[in-house]
Amino acid sequence: MPATIASPPLTARPLRCRGCGTERAAAPTAICEECLGPLDPVYEPGRPLPDREIIAGRAPSLWRYKEWLPFDGDAVWSLDTGFTPLVDAPALARRFGVARVWVKNDTVSHPSLSFKDRVVAAAINAAAAFGLDTIGCASTGNLANAVAAHAARAGLKAWIFIPDELEAAKVIGTSVYGARLVRVRGTYDDVNRLCAQVADHFGWGIANVNLRSYYGEGSKTVAYEIAEQLGWRLPTAVVAPMAGGSLLSKLRKGFGEFLEARLVSGDLPRLYGAQAAGCAPIVHLVERGGDAIEPEVPKTICRSLAIGNPADGAFAARAMRETGGWAAAVTDAELVEGIRLLAEDTGVFAETAGGVTTAGALALARAGRFAPQDEVVLCITGHGLKTVEAVQGAVPEAPVIAPRLREVTTLVEEERTWPSR
């Protein structure tokens, strides 16, 4: 438990099954005992909610929206996560043929440079509420980095499971925090299955397994921040990457909660999801219709989205269809080009998932999915330095010269003859 307990003490909200509606007391479990459906936290319907002014006066972190996060009392750990910049991107707007584009820049998320800091901030406070001393996760990399970093700051033990073939930065960016990192031979889906058994067997707080009901709520803060940073209004469209599919349904829930609280007005944004073509089970579900995911064996360099059996895929597909959005899959070559395009147009260097989101948005624009008056937000969820392997060879090689002005002059003259981009 934390050294200092906030007053009132932190407790987790009770849970309700999304499938059969059965309620149960707060616990480190994400599965309904009656029907095995997913459990969601239950919020007090009549609880006092803050207005715009009160929220705006709070510290710039995701806890400024604490009334919509699944705890009573104040959070004890990871108090400085969230409230990342919303970056105006006029060059992308011209490229997509829309009125405005903004980048929700979670590449600079604190402390581990990805959107996963948000969900782990929620999960680690759930661990505190339940008095757990060990947390962990099954991860494609970003969640591993986040759990390791947040656990280090909280002084918790961490057991982290990843597929054996991940980018170096994702591996080292986990081990450096002193976490117990285990590489599992197989895909993410194998790791995920193993972690379901690990959580069941050891009773640890596995962030995205038995703490999932609380963990997932952290994703909603992206929606709250977008609404507040746009001056308390909603964009007309949001494009986000999809791995397990949770972000899409949580964006919808977050925007919906702010509409319900009358903090914003208008329509829900149309939600669009992007995946790599080598692992696109949710895109295929949107295109095919129905509610049943057909699992795929991932084949893509975008390892952070390489989940072939996305448990929230059906919910994500529903969120896209019901808001009038759609989904797009892009090839590995297109996602690499997407990374460069985003960097050159906005100054934001994203990992492969950001390339998928940018290239996916471009594909949706070319397919006529956006209107000229659209205001589009791209959710860019992880930093490019985590997956430099993806763009090595795709960016121009830097010339090596002697420290002589003449050599620079030659380069400058050569550049004058280059075709402009």
Place this chain on the structure above:
Amino acid sequence: MAITLNLPSVLAAHTGGARTIEATGRTLGEAVADVAARYPALAPRLRDKEGKPYPFVNFYLNDEDVRFRGGFAAPVQDGDEVTVIPAIAGG
């Protein structure tokens, strides 16, 4: 054919605490039907009224997702291990 069915702890309440159950059948579907007949409280949690798997309950045959092996039609043999795991996503 005797196989072993491993259950998650949330389902043990419906089997008198047992986490591991022996089952017989030529296919996974038959084995599940066998277990369902012997543990009526467990039956509706393993498959729907028509005997089909739920989208949020995954079955792994010797650690492989059975949806890659034909689902409940997947043939099973003596000594196979089947693990039931509720679908949980991550990233």
